[in-house]
Amino acid sequence: MKVAIVEDNINERDAIIKHLETYRKENGKPQYDIYCYDDGLKFLTAFDTGYDVIFLDIDLPYMNGMDIAAQIRKRNTDIIIIFVTNLQQFAIKGYSVDALDFAVKPIMYSRFCSIMRHIYRRLKPAETYIYIGSADKQRRVSVSEIYYVEIIGHRLIYHLAEDSIEVYGSIKQAEKDLPSKIFARCNNCYLVNLMHVKEIKRNVVNVGNDTLAVSQRRKSDFLSALAAYKGRG
Numbered sequence: 001m002k003v004a005i006v007e008d009n010i011n012e013r014d015a016i017i018k019h020l021e022t023y024r025k026e027n028g029k030p031q032y033d034i035y036c037y038d039d040g041l042k043f044l045t046a047f048d049t050g051y052d053v054i055f056l057d058i059d060l061p062y063m064n065g066m067d068i069a070a071q072i073r074k075r076n077t078d079i080i081i082i083f084v085t086n087l088q089q090f091a092i093k094g095y096s097v098d099a100l101d102f103a104v105k106p107i108m109y110s111r112f113c114s115i116m117r118h119i120y121r122r123l124k125p126a127e128t129y130i131y132i133g134s135a136d137k138q139r140r141v142s143v144s145e146i147y148y149v150e151i152i153g154h155r156l157i158y159h160l161a162e163d164s165i166e167v168y169g170s171i172k173q174a175e176k177d178l179p180s181k182i183f184a185r186c187n188n189c190y191l192v193n194l195m196h197v198k199e200i201k202r203n204v205v206n207v208g209n210d211t212l213a214v215s216q217r218r219k220s221d222f223l224s225a226l227a228a229y230k231g232r233g
Contacts, residue, residue: 001032001123002050002230006068007057007084008038012105016055016084019112027116030195030230040068049076053119055103058085069097080119130177132158132165139165143182147208149174149191159210184225187215192222194229 003020007013013036020032035051037043040063054072058065069081083102100122101115131138141160149171150157156169174191175183186192186205190212198206200223203214214222 001030001052002035002048003032004035004037004043004048004051004054006037006040006043006054006060006065008060009057010038012057012084012107013038015107016112019107019109022109023113023116030197033230039063040065044068044071047072047075049079051079052123053080053082055082055084058083066097069099073097080122082115082119128179133167141165143178143193144195146178146193147196147210148193148212149178149183151189159208161208181229184222185218186222187213187218189213194226197226200226 005013005016007016017034017036020034023029024032035046035048037046040060044063056065056069060068065083065085069083072079072081077098081097081099083099084105084107085102086105101118103111103115128143129140130143132141133139141158145160147159147161150159151171151174154168154170156167156171156174158165158167171185171188171191175185178191182194183191184194192205192207192212196207198208200206200214203216203219204211205214205222206212
């Protein structure tokens with residue numbers, strides 16, 4: 001998830017960053033890419049339509065948050081705006097620029113969690129399903145349930161959260177069946193669901209509770225796919 005924090009108070013800004021990291025760890029979310037700005041003009045100058053969420057202070061130097069939000073909406077109608085304010089009645093005006101929610105300073109972590117759940121409900125794409133199995137017996141599986149696909153000989157093993165499914169097939173066919181923006185090869189044997197990548201270091205990647213090898217030949221493409229996935233989300 002790509003997050004912008006537009007806040008001139010460094011303590012409030014640091015509190016949001018701390019809350020984001022705590023929420024990420026507690027809920028098993030991927031890393032956030034966070035960009036901070038201490039005034040609205042700097043933010044608008046560097047504005048990137050690739051942001052998923054903007055935490056936007058209302059009382060800012062040079063240009064207030066409401067005017068900044070109006071400029072954002074002229075360029076992008078999908079970015080989630082969360083207003084941060086000292087006074088709740090000002091945040092109510094945020095609905096005129098389609099703000100998703102607001103937080104009153106100082107932001108309590110319990111309130112922040114509620115906002116994050118609201119954000120993830122908005123960001124969550126429609127669930128995609130595939131059917132795995134033979135002509136005689138097939139199982140309907142949500143794509144998000146698949147952690148990675150492993151090939152051993154002519155057998156494909158779909159590793160899920162609770163169990164696994166084994167079928168005959170090829171890794172190339174699995175690649176065709178699964179969305180390319182979410183799945184990427186880390187070597188010739190594994191097709192990884194990027195939403196479940198916890199960490200990558202040197203030549204291994206942690207996916208769920210498993211550690212998989214990353215081949216030198218596949219590493220560059222795998223890292224690029226992971227960066228593209230994180231950039232959207």
